[in-house]
Amino acid sequence: MAVDLAPLDQALETAHLPALSAALVHLTGDLGWLRPEWRPIYTPLSRGETGVSEAEQAKMRAAAKVAITDYLTGKRPMAPIPGPDAVRQMMSFVAGADIPDGYGDFLSDELALDGHSSKDPNWSSPQLKAAARRLNVLVVGAGMSGILAAIRLTQAGVPFEIVDKNADVGGTWLENTYPGCRVDSSNHMYSYSFEPNHFWPQHFSTQPVLLDYFRGVAARHDVKKHVRFETTVEEMVWDEPRAVWKVRLKTPSGHEQVEAQAVITAVGQLNRPRYPEIKGRERFAGAAFHSAEWRHDVDLTGKRVAVIGTGASAFQFVPEIAGKVASLTVFQRTPPWGFPVPHYHEDVPDGMNWLMEHVPFYDKWYRFWMFWMVTDGLLPMVTADPAWKGPPTAVSELNLGFREMIAQAIAAQAPDRPDLIAKVIPTYPVGGKRSLLDNGVWIEALKRDNVELVTEGISEITPQGVVTADGQARDFDVIIYGTGFYASKFLWPMKITGRDGADLHARWDGDARAYLGMTTPGFPNLFMIYGPNTNIVVNGSIIFFSECSVRYILGCLKLLAETGSAAMEPKREVHDAFNIKVDEGNSLMAWGAPQVTSWYKNEKGRVSQNWPFALVDYWRATLAPDPKDFVLTKSAELVG
Missing domain, CATH: 3.50.50.60 (FAD/NAD(P)-binding domain)
Incomplete structure (x- = not known):
């Protein structure tokens, strides 16, 4: 069946070009797609910006359009699978760094370029x-x-x-x-x-x-x-x-x-699901449930809602419900680290999906790039230095730099709310607890007029609501527990x-x-x-x-x-x-x-x-x- 090439120009605009370069080596058999001027230089925690000039990117897209068109219209057959040395060069190109010794066979197995992997059972006899x-x-x-x-x-x-x-x-x-x-x-x-x-x-x-x-x-x-x-x-x-x-x-x-x-x-x-051991929890007269057992029969519209816990689930559902409730009080014991990921809620461009479907091996190399960038490459940033003499908010010089980068990204979301920023930037090292992905909706929800972030500990739950350690009582219609699991x-x-x-x-x-x-x-x-x-x-x-x-x-x-x-x-x-x-x-x-x-x-x-x-x-x-x-x-x- 002929492939509609109309989306190709749009697809190339959305492509991750290093992964596409590797895919084009498969199509053409030409390692010339791995040009030094097209080799990426990545920025940590970015969307994958390559650091390649717009002029060079345009050259690459123009050449790619010709090669992909030739393949999809049958003018050029698929080249043989590249050999191990070529694959190693392709890996280093896409990663933007030389692949360390000991990773070649591992990453080749993950790529499974020949359709086979060590994960496939081999019970043939x-x-x-x-x-x-x-x-x-x-x-x-x-x-x-x-x-x-x-x-x-x-x-x-x-x-x-x-x-x-x-x-x-x-x-x-x-x-x-x-x-x-x-x-x-x-x-x-x-x-x-x-x-x-x-x-x-x-x-x-x-x-x-x-x-x-x-x-x-x-x-x-x-x-x-x-x-x-x-x-x-x-x-x-x-x-x-x-x-x-x-x-x-x-x-x-x-x-x-x-x-x-x-x-x-x-x-x-x-x-x-784990519920907290809080005095009087069973006495609350309103609806109460754990986020993992969400009560869809409870309409939160116009209700006074308490959320206990600010872990991964609360980080996701609080922004969703903040605009429909009358008031939302979030009780926080410790804040989570939120890595800045602006595209956390964004759609995948149609052009990218087109490339995944129609350009062989592009999906494998795109997955490889993500795998490399967010796996072992980040591990040193959360590794402790046994000789570290710095503040207890970090465990190494690298960890401290990582902390400062993320803390600045969080603080930039509420420059007019130093009171809020003081509550949401953790005092423990990055990596100490589960880190979340932050595209700004969490801070935006906490900044709303109908939302309050409370860091005072909870002393008890009454039939009417929650009493904090300072003696303040707050009444609620609904309590939602975002308190994790056993x-x-x-x-x-x-x-x-x-x-x-x-x-x-x-x-x-x-x-x-x-x-x-x-x-x-x-x-x-x-x-x-x-x-x-x-x-x-x-x-x-x-x-x-x-x-x-x-x-x-x-x-x-x-x-x-x-x-x-x-x-x-x-x-x-x-x-x-x-x-x-x-x-x-x-x-x-x-x-x-x-x-x-x-x-x-x-x-x-x-x-x-x-x-x-x-x-x-x-x-x-x-x-x-x-x-x-x-x-x-x-x-x-x-x-x-």
Whole structure:
């Protein structure tokens, strides 16, 4: 089918030219597209301005128009895939910096220019296919990670079943429906690497769009036929002689027990809303709800509304409701850092979507550019200097400079409100807590005449409203809690009993740990996605981690099949050494600083959420399981 070339001029005006240059190398086979005068020089936290003069950009667009027209009209066939040396040059060109040693194979794998990636299961031999069919896996959760696990298990030929507490797939994007809910990683990166969407309506899409994406992926891969909805896991018990997990399910019709040789948990970290422990909270006479359980039956129009908490959800829904309520009082304990992202709510230009759809490899190189710019490139800015003697508001000289840049961007939004700016610029280091994306709507909402930001602590909640520590009482019609989740209660409230009757939550004792965030000694064939220490702060999309984890878990199942083993679990010394390394790494990050408190730290004060190293390190560590890291048990050994 002929492609309409009418949008090409507009598309070129919106193109990210370095990514387009790399795509044109694919079309033409000519490395001359990587001209030194077209090589970008990026500005931190910009939209991707390249620093290339307008005159040179015009030359590049004119040449690109000819090459793209020749390809799309059939005058020029696609050139062969560039070799490794050429790809490395293309990477450095698009990144605007030489790619460091150790990143080449990692980034090549992410690009998957030949259509293949290490994340694709490779269970091709007849013997392995037969062994795969003898496995039986239960996946808990049908959100982003559960859908991913289902796709990879299907590709490997492993029988499985999914259970999910909800009535449909989608996980967090099904549950969270508060006004303004959207992703804070660019959608061209917050999407499966093997399922690109060339028609994202916005750079950072809203909840309905994201839910449609995951539903669409699930439909294309026929995932729903494997899912039992409105079904929860109450208890899992490891049956040692038979090497299976006995799982008690709560279904719409009662209780049921199923068995699985392996269990993959894909329940996420932020899935159980947390209400604050405030005296009298249950006495409030008006409507009260958590942002993750938004009451759409409560009309906020003309109401006196209190919002408790100023985290990620409040940052999004407060600007949405501020204009319709009579009054809005926002109670803040600590302010969030908001990275300046002016295009946070902007549409993706039609021309960019046209390029994504019609110019081969442009989407891959655009994703590569974003991946590089917002992943490991930002990590040094939140890394602590052990010799730092500066103010406790930073953890290094680089972190201090990063802080000053962002603080200036925040202050510039309200030059006439020094009282407000004093409340919204954090006193903790950038990276200490979850940073948000700021396009100005948060400060604009707080500046409204009907909005008040209160930093005084709350002493109690009464039937009429809220009383702060200074004794002031404020009356409200509605209270909305934007107070986060029980992030550190991994796999809660499931009861999990492993080898020798060990209770997983008792073993963890409020301090969840796992090898590579996925496996733990004493609990064979139990694999976690988004487990302890697999959260990322400034460096990328959590989908990257889920794809790495699922690849590794499929590798574990493959190891069971290849060796004829019935069970596997990490060796205690391997597990402990890994966690020592992670703890040491987290102690050198802004979120591990002793003056910082956040949900990244558990009740023991340990950072149980975050991965402190580069993404390349997790990618390399999860390429495939090392049999030497595990205790592999044969069926006969279990029975005997």
